Amino acid sequence: MPGLAAMLRALDxxxxxxxxxxxxxxxxxxxxxxxxxxxxLVDLPAISADSVEPPSAWSAHIGGRKWQQIVAFAARMPVAADRPLIEWCAGKGHLARTLSRLHGCHVTALEWQASLCAAGRCLAERQGADVALVGQDVMAGDATRWLGGNGHLAALHACGDLHVRLIELAADHAGAVTLAPCCYHRTAAERYRPLSRYARRLTAERGLALARDDLTLAVQETVTAPRGDRRRRARANAWRLGFDALQREVRGIDAYLPVPSLAHGRLPETFAGFCRWAAEQKGLALPARLDAARFEREGQRRLAEVERLELVRHLFRRPLEVWLALDRRMRLEEAGFAVELGTFCARELTPRNLLLRAEAEPRGKSVGRRGFAPRPGQR
Known part of the structure; x- marks a missing residue:
């Protein structure tokens, strides 16, 4: 596309x-x-909410942003007295305790980490919440023992294979689902296999193939990241690009050399220190007199260029995320659920603000349209 790259590079x-x-x-x-x-295509409606809100005092031991997400999620989760509630991948059971106290009901919370279960049980007892924190690996075959034909499964930001497992089990063993999916790329499969028959047929007809790394695009939006985190991430990216320029010159090979990831807290204090660490990881001998400043400037220049050219990719972040959520909606619809897909909070609270709210239809009743086209009123 003539002129596009030049326009992007010229952006201030x-x-x-x-x-x-x-x-x-x-x-x-x-x-x-x-x-x-x-x-x-990504202009989805806001899911309708209940007017009841939990008291702010219930937010004790929960981060402020996380608490706001729980409040928004709980307000959009219909609770029936005769339907068992199960929180999926519950952590310390923050959502489960909120739902139990809000509706005066029992909630079973499934979590595989024993330490989180223990902490959650203490909080539930202290707050008088009727919550059973259960040590359960939801990926294990015996996870179905907690599900009945009428249970309501809830998960706020269950990652990748964990929420796919929820959907697959719910298709046969649940009466309702309220799910905010997250981290689609956290999956054991190297290639994405659509959940729904419709999407599998569609991707086969159009030759669409998504690798696991492709799925990361759907969760790259970081509007909620603190400014300091953004600066640290930008510095780390610039240093990696600077080292890439350095290693190409040292090796005499114009090819990318992958370097292991390093947590921000373990990042060396200087660019020169980072280069020495990266070179050690790859068995690369650096010159005795290293002009680190030159390569650091080159890394910053290349980062500025990359950030501008990646604006093209940014246009497809949300469309890919919505497409993946639609595939999940279709899987539940094919299993006989009536499903709503929309948002449960503003993107400033969390970019992962998509919500699937599903109710099993009586046997034999139509569940509506089959397809990825938006419903009337849902653009």
């Missing part, structure tokens, strides 16, 4: 930051790409 920092945070708003990429069409 203000325009770059704006388009990173809001890729569909007043985008200059619309001259080359279908920005308005993509924006319309």
């Amino acid at each position: 920092e203000t325009a770059l930051t704006r388009l990173q945070d809001a890729p569909f708003e007043h985008s200059p990429l619309a001259a080359w790409l279908p920005v308005e069409e993509l924006a319309a």
Whole structure:
């Protein structure tokens, strides 16, 4: 596309930051790409909410942002007195305790880590919540023992294979599902296999193939990351690009050399220190007199260019995430559920704000349209 790369490279920092945070708003990429069409495809409705809110005092021992997500999620989760509630991948059972206290009901919370179960039981006892924290690996075959034909499964940001497992078991063993999916790339499979028959047929017809790494695009939006975290991430990325330029020169080979990941807390204090660490990991001998400043500047220059060119990818983050959520909706619809897909909170609270709310239909009753086309009123 002539002119697109030049336009992106010419963007100043203000325009770059704006388009990173809001890729569909007043985008200059619309001259080359279908920005308005993509924006319309991801314009999902907000799921209707109950007016009842938990007291703020219940937020003790829960992070502020996490508590707001729990409140928004719980307000959109219908609870029936005759339907058992099961929280999937519960952690310390923050959501389970909130639902139990809000509705005066028993909640079974499944969590595989014993330490989290123990901490959750203490909190439930202290707060008088009727919650049973159960040590359970939800990926194990015996996870079905907690599910009845009428149970309501709930999960707030269950990752990858964990929420896929929930959907697959719910299809045969549950009466309702309320799910906010997350981290689609956290899966054992190297290639994405759609959950629904419809999506499998569609991808086969159109030759669409997604690798596990491709799925990371759907969760790369970081509007909630603290400014300090963004700076540290940018510095680490610039250093990696600077080392990449260095290793190409030292080796005399113009090819990428992958370097292991390193947590921010373990990152060396200087770029030169990072280069020595990375070279050691790859068995690479660096020159005795290393012009670290030159390669650090090159890393910063390359990062600025990469960030601008990646704005094209940013346009497809949310469409891919919505497509994956639609596949999950279709899987539940094919299993006989009536399903709503929409948002449960503002993206400023969490970019992972998609919610699937599903209710099993009586046998023999139609569950509505089969397909990825939006329903009336759901663009």
